[in-house]
């Protein structure tokens with residue numbers, strides 16, 4: 001089929017291809033053409049069927065939906081999310097329909113209609129998975145094309161869901177964050193701007209409460225709860241009554257790492273997260289120290305990639321765990337603030353930490369672009385022969401200042417308190433002796449400057465005067481608090497709340513088992529901890545993923561040791 005098929009009479013050229021600027025069909029990764037041999041390989045996996053002109057093959061919002069391999073005729077992919085009906089692409093025999101949401105088990109975000117009568121092979125998501133396993137070469141074409149199509153769609157004027165609400169409205173921000181964390185295509189229209197307010201008035205008058213969630217001109221919700229929105233988007237389903245082999249609490253790198261290994265090794269597993277996959281990495285603009293991605297990878301993309309590789313692990317978001325208890329039959333019961341209960345034979349806690357953030361307007365925009373929460377060789381390089389600012393008075397801040405002083409011309413250590421008493425004395429002595437570190441007590445960062453990258457900080461000095469200073473990097477080390485408050489007291493933690501595991505619990509009086517604890521096992525047998533919330537773990541993505549995998553190895557050992565006493569399929 002030639003690309004000229006994508007031009008249609010009467011179309012507004014600025015809207016053609018959703019404003020992408022070129023015919024998506026020319027992108028061979030997004031729209032590969034299957035050869036006769038490949039079509040013959042694919043056909044036995046699905047069922048043949050036909051559609052007449054203008055029949056929908058898939059409608060936006062359909063769930064579940066299928067992929068169709070076109071044998072004859074032409075189809076068109078249509079979007080209405082901008083409020084207008086726009087054809088994104090047209091294609092015919094040898095091409096196939098579908099999108100990445102076939103695998104995330106979410107509703108279709110776009111419609112596909114028969115332009116002429118068409119003959120197709122229908123492939124359900126399960127049949128597609130069979131194809132991937134048994135015919136990996138042709139399967140790879142489908143898999144890669146779905147990813148690339150999503151990239152193209154996000155580059156285009158495709159809007160997805162529209163979220164209307166002001167930037168100072170907490171409910172609006174929470175909805176936007178949930179959509180962002182779960183990679184749901186959306187556009188946030190800040191209603192403090194006149195333009196967006198009048199767009200909203202065209203589809204809904206007299207709005208009482210925000211956010212307003214719409215698809216094109218159709219209002220779906222006014223002030224939905226997180227649960228309503230999540231259910232609509234199929235982010236979570238009904239929890240089963242049966243018992244999972246392992247419950248994974250948290251879907252940051254540690255939880256996702258655990259999920260991939262657990263599910264690929266045949267353990268039934270459920271991942272629960274209060275927000276969505278990604279954890280802290282989800283808010284990181286670029287992770288440069290993760291093997292396999294020499295150019296670095298955006299934290300959210302990495303999370304999405306791991307998420308897609310989930311090999312069948314169940315995900316349930318948003319679900320914030322509020323309680324974990326061991327029952328008399330040895331099973332673990334987890335409760336969430338959304339009111340769900342679920343049982344598991346073992347548990348992996350991967351709840352991570354929350355970093356202390358400076359209360360400075362615009363700081364989030366510059367994360368990874370001059371504002372950092374770690375100081376590694378990469379950041380040190382960025383500050384070479386220049387000025388850097390480190391905020392904090394504890395050991396992390398001291399170590400970062402020492403490290404950065406090897407490359408930066410001057411490092412300002414901005415301490416809110418009057419001295420370095422919070423720092424270990426060996427370290428504060430080194431910091432004090434370092435000619436390149438300027439210790440500035442009773443000072444605070446109150447503002448930042450920059451366009452794409454931070455270039456200046458506003459520092460309030462002990463007299464209250466505010467001065468703008470040039471900087472090549474602002475490093476924030478004002479504490480990380482583990483998210484472990486919801487755990488029972490039988491899971492022993494250190495003074496800061498980090499979970500003790502393995503050898504650290506072996507000698508504790510609470511450890512009553514005749515066997516030593518497994519690697520990363522907590523003081524509650526059968527409960528494991530992985531990633532940043534675990535005492536002694538390096539606070540890094542790669543370590544967190546590895547920790548998740550280690551925890552799964554220990555879960556296997558634990559389940560093997562307890563198998564005779566346990567029964568699958570028990571009910572709450």
Ligand SMILES: Cc1cc2nc3c(=O)[nH]c(=O)nc-3n(C[C@H](O)[C@H](O)[C@H](O)COP(=O)(O)OP(=O)(O)OC[C@H]3O[C@@H](n4cnc5c(N)ncnc54)[C@H](O)[C@@H]3O)c2cc1C
Nearest residue numbers: 250252253254273274279280321351352531532539540541
């Ligand atoms: C700004 C920033 C930049 C960073 N840059 C890098 C970098 O370049 N390279 C690098 O290696 N590391 C970097 N890190 C550190 C890295 O992101 C962390 O080490 C890693 O994310 C830890 O993974 P985790 O899964 O243990 O925890 P987290 O990422 O914190 O994930 C924990 C998850 O658990 C969920 N959760 C918490 N409590 C509950 C509950 N009660 N119920 C349900 N869910 C819950 C949270 O919503 C979260 O999704 C950075 C961190 C930050 C903040």
